[in-house]
């Protein structure tokens with residue numbers, strides 16, 4: 059590659075350079091078997107103004123801030139290629155440094171920036187192209203961050219479960235594993251079938267297939283069946299009100315997997331599921347002041363007890379509806395048993411908050427917002443614990459052990475699932 063040398067040796071801060079795309083570059087790339095997409099990414103013109111302005115071969119242009127370019131210099135002094143990590147020393151780096159000149163290689167595939175402190179940076183056109191600051195490029199990048207969530211239709215219109223996955227398929231085929239995780243992220247719920255009824259370690263195997271199980275103070279796998287001295291109301295045959303699990307964790311486990319080994323005979327034991335994003339949206343429309351109360355007033359979420367001889371006392375403060383900086387709901391905390399009687403907010407907020415919670419609950423219980431599904435033996439019900447409120451209708455624990463309802467659960471974290479989604483999606487391209 060022959061860099062095109064500029065004819066001017068000095069930089070005028072608002073001019074510059076350069077041509078050039080040589081058509082011969084494309085044919086050379088074709089001979090080397092370069093992917094057609096990569097072949098198209100080339101720079102035809104570079105100019106230094108307030109930003110570095112690049113014109114792409116196909117005619118559009120992009121701006122790159124100079125400080126960003128220097129911060130992301132790809133030379134061995136500034137970037138360690140094996141660890142893919144920036145090593146620019148931020149303590150000594152002059153972020154006001156200006157380029158002396160910019161050049162584009164003959165084939166348009168490399169942009170070279172020479173800085174006034176004699177440092178030289180080279181960037182591939184493809185690398186720059188995928189890091190454009192224009193909205194379309196940012197959207198493409200953000201699609202690798204999180205999937206867009208699909209808010210449920212009314213319960214009658216929502217096919218449930220929308221998708222079933224083969225446990226064996228997910229365990230043995232990366233494509234099926236990816237599809238299951240994508241469905242969990244978009245729709246919030248997915249059922250796996252064919253998981254058998256006799257292995258209590260099945261959910262662990264599934265968690266290990268993604269990454270690793272998320273441990274809580276209840277352990278790793280947890281068994282949900284009636285216990286003599288329960289540390290949690292889930293361990294009884296009583297109905298469980300709609301809730302999200304573990305709201306008292308700052309790092310709340312992201313996905314709940316419930317493997318049914320034995321289901322309650324006859325009436326009872328159905329799982330109830332509600333898309334809290336749908337309900338939060340309804341509340342915002344019908345009662346904006348209640349929505350504001352539930353999304354701003356912090357609640358003291360708590361859990362206290364002893365498990366396996368180990369005492370625990372968890373506490374986390376957060377609103378019921380948690381919005382991110384863009385106003386999108388990213389987490390819902392909702393659990394009647396796990397809300398502390400300490401409510402450490404100014405007294406005048408309390409009554410409003412109760413009215414708001416009541417309204418939210420009534421919306422959640424509305425028939426068109428609630429789906430019922432009685433998970434069958436051999437199935438794993440998996441759902442987003444930051445989004446889906448779940449409950450269980452009451453059942454009578456059988457005296458005969460053989461007929462006892464028995465569910466084994468485990469958690470996964472979204473960080474690990476999203477990481478696996480990215481790795482598998484990249485491989486599929």
Ligand SMILES: [Zn+2]
Pocket residue numbers: 131132133134135136137177178179
């Ligand atoms: Zn460098």
